[in-house]
Amino acid sequence: MQARKSEKLTFAEPSRSEETMIVQGLERYLESSVVVRLLRNKQLLIGKGNRQEVYLLSAPLWQLYRQACTQRHPYFVGLHLGELHGAGFVPSLHSLQWLAARPRAGVVVAATAEGAQRFMYGRDLEPKELQQVPSKGGDREMLVVNERGEGIGFGCLVADEKGKTRLRNRTDLGWYLRRGQ
Numbered sequence: 001m002q003a004r005k006s007e008k009l010t011f012a013e014p015s016r017s018e019e020t021m022i023v024q025g026l027e028r029y030l031e032s033s034v035v036v037r038l039l040r041n042k043q044l045l046i047g048k049g050n051r052q053e054v055y056l057l058s059a060p061l062w063q064l065y066r067q068a069c070t071q072r073h074p075y076f077v078g079l080h081l082g083e084l085h086g087a088g089f090v091p092s093l094h095s096l097q098w099l100a101a102r103p104r105a106g107v108v109v110a111a112t113a114e115g116a117q118r119f120m121y122g123r124d125l126e127p128k129e130l131q132q133v134p135s136k137g138g139d140r141e142m143l144v145v146n147e148r149g150e151g152i153g154f155g156c157l158v159a160d161e162k163g164k165t166r167l168r169n170r171t172d173l174g175w176y177l178r179r180g181q
Contacts, residue, residue, distance in 0.1 A: 008049065008050040009048065010049070010052055011045045011046065011055075011069070011074075011077070013044065013097075014045075014065060016048050018046060022082075022084070023039070024089065025110055026038075026089070026099075026136070027108065028140070029091065029142075030099065030102050039106060040054075041058075042057060042058055043056075043057045044056060044172060045057060045078065045094055046058075046084065047075060051083055052083055052085075053082075053083050054080075054081045054083060054084060055077055055079060055081060056079045056081045057077060057079075058078070062107055065077055069099075079095065080095065081095050087137070093172075093175070096151030096153070097145055097150065097151050098149060099151060100145050109130055109131075109143075109144050109167055110145050111142075111147075111167075112130070114129060115129030115130060115131075116152055119152060120153070120174035122174060122178060123169060124155075124166055124169050125169075126166055127165055129167075140157055140172070141154065141155075142156065144172070152173050153169065153171055153175075154166055154170045155167045155169050156168045
């Protein structure tokens with residue numbers, strides 16, 4: 001038996017500052033015009049409990065939620081977009097395919113087949129394992145996709161001491177399999 005019950009999520013619309021953090025977090029991976037289009041006619045909700053989980057609802061789902069969930073709090077609703085942590089928004093692994101299917105502003109690092117496999121084993125990638133590296137320098141967050149354009153994780157481009165760019169693994173789909181170890 002569990003020592004304590006898990007806390008229920010209570011859903012609320014984001015404040016202006018929370019919405020700004022979410023938009024800025026998405027703009028790390030997508031062009032700002034794409035983010036604006038994607039959020040148009042949709043509703044953001046934050047499930048507040050032990051964590052602050054961000055969900056994206058379509059207009060029909062938002063209307064259903066408002067009708068059916070005034071007294072009850074569902075376990076989740078819509079697409080689990082990510083979480084608010086401290087002063088920022090972190091996208092979830094659930095949103096990978098959704099993000100990968102959208103136009104991006106040169107922030108995608110496509111891994112070779114061998115690189116994609118290593119990345120999903122939790123490894124960092126060397127320059128030879130990357131098919132394309134965005135021209136903008138500096139440490140930055142990246143959406144990592146395989147050769148077929150499928151989202152496989154999130155990473156950070158960093159320059160090593162020799163000035164070569166490598167991809168540091170932040171989180172990947174293989175995490176679901178490794179977390180049980």
